[in-house]
Amino acid sequence: MSPVLAVVLLALGVAGAFVSGLVGVGGAIVMIPLLLYGPPLLGLPVIDVKSVAAITMVQVWVAAVSGMIAHGRQRAVNRRLAVVGGVAMAGGTLTGAVASKYVSERWLLIVFAAMVTVAFVVMLLPEPPPDVAEPAEVKEYSAPLTAVTTGVVGLAAGLVGAGGAFLLVPLLLVVVGVPIRVTIGSSLAITAMSAVAGFAGKAATGQIPWGPALLVALAALPGAQLGALLSRRLSGARLRHVLLLVVLLTALRVWWDLLRP
Numbered sequence: 590m591s592p593v594l595a596v597v598l599l600a601l602g603v604a605g606a607f608v609s610g611l612v613g614v615g616g617a618i619v620m621i622p623l624l625l626y627g628p629p630l631l632g633l634p635v636i637d638v639k640s641v642a643a644i645t646m647v648q649v650w651v652a653a654v655s656g657m658i659a660h661g662r663q664r665a666v667n668r669r670l671a672v673v674g675g676v677a678m679a680g681g682t683l684t685g686a687v688a689s690k691y692v693s694e695r696w697l698l699i700v701f702a703a704m705v706t707v708a709f710v711v712m713l714l715p716e717p718p719p720d721v722a723e724p725a726e727v728k729e730y731s732a733p734l735t736a737v738t739t740g741v742v743g744l745a746a747g748l749v750g751a752g753g754a755f756l757l758v759p760l761l762l763v764v765v766g767v768p769i770r771v772t773i774g775s776s777l778a779i780t781a782m783s784a785v786a787g788f789a790g791k792a793a794t795g796q797i798p799w800g801p802a803l804l805v806a807l808a809a810l811p812g813a814q815l816g817a818l819l820s821r822r823l824s825g826a827r828l829r830h831v832l833l834l835v836v837l838l839t840a841l842r843v844w845w846d847l848l849r850p
Contacts, residue, residue, distance in 0.1 A: 590800050594633050598801050601627055602808025605645075606652035609754075609809070610659060610816025611823075612773060612832040618708075618755035618839050620645045620805070621701060626842070638694040640798050642749055643791045646686070647802040650784035652809040653754070657777040659817030665774030670730050670767065674775070675782030677736040678743035678753065682783040685747020686790025692748060695847075701749040702847055704756050705840040711759035712833045730765050738764055739779060747787045754780040755836060762829075769825040 605620035624641040628634060636644070660666060689697065738760050746753025754776045761767045761776060791797050820828060 591633070593631075594628065594801075595804055597628060597631060597633060598804040599808045602648055602805035603812035603815075605648060605805075606655065606809035606812030607816040608835060609649075609652040609777070610656040610813035610818075611820045612758065612816075612828055612835065618705060618835060620648055621749070622839055622842050624805075625846075636801070638697055639689070639796055640801070642689065642697060643797040644802045644805055646784060646787045646791055647797065648805045648809050649754075650781060650788050651806040652813040653777045653781035653784055655810050655813035656817050657774065657781050659814050660774035660777060660820075663774070663821060665770050666778050667728065667730070667767070667771050667775045668778075669732075670735060670761075670765075670771075670775045671778035671782070673732045673735050674739040674757075674761075674779040678739035678746075678757070678779055678783035679786035681740040681743025681745075682747035682753070683786035683790045685744045685749075686787040687747075687794060689748045689791070690794045690796060697749050698843065698847055700745055702840065702843040704745050704749070704753070705836055705843060708756040708759050709833070709836045709840050711756075711763050712829070712836060714763045730767060735765055739783070743783050743786075746783065747790060753783065755832075755839075758832060759836075769828055773820065773828070 601620065601623045605623060608619045621641055624636055624644060625638070628636060657666065692700075739757065742753040742757045742760065745756070757779065758772055758776050761772045762769060767775065788797075823831070
């Protein structure tokens with residue numbers, strides 16, 4: 590690995606983790622396109638899709654843990670929601686991560702494109718009115734609904750190397766009815782748990798290029814903390830708009846890559 594590529598990977602790791610801490614995603618929705626398209630634009634070697642998926646899974650885990658700690662200090666993590674969702678999503682992620690070894694690169698891209706498209710559509714739906722009878726960080730949300738939602742997201746996320754939070758956040762908002770700030774903090778906790786399973790699956794099947802993965806993960810630590818710091822300064826509506834823009838741009842880019850001749 591050249592020194593230039595190492596610097597680029599560090600910069601991309603900071604960028605992906607910053608988005609993670611800002612809007613509660615693991616950073617995969619940014620990292621996957623950046624790793625796929627960034628190095629070639631700078632004249633550096635192309636990183637294949639399966640290596641990108643594995644590197645991203647490592648980065649997602651580190652960024653999610655770092656962001657979860659930052660949001661947890663602000664009482665923005667619902668522990669019951671995080672545990673139920675984390676266990677269910679971890680099971681789905683481990684299954685998807687192991688299965689990804691036997692899926693073609695094009696199908697992995699198709700799954701990722703479908704995920705970001707669903708996330709965009711869900712973001713356009715209205716949120717349920719908030720229940721102000723008790724604080725959102727301690728309210729009991731539907732465990733079965735949470736488990737099914739996170740399990741399905743985890744399966745798809747394990748396939749493509751994503752933490753899946755870019756799809757999980759809109760679903761928690763609209764389907765489970767969790768307010769935006771608690772969604773951001775809790776989704777990072779769920780993603781951190783599920784990413785452990787995805788990491789284990791990809792490591793066990795020998796898919797992780799350790800040098801690039803460790804560089805990106807190292808950069809994720811400060812990046813997620815900076816994103817969480819800015820997140821606390823923005824309104825819930827502004828955070829939702831930022832997430833919608835990130836999802837839209839990623840969906841357009843991935844579908845363009847899939848559909849062009």
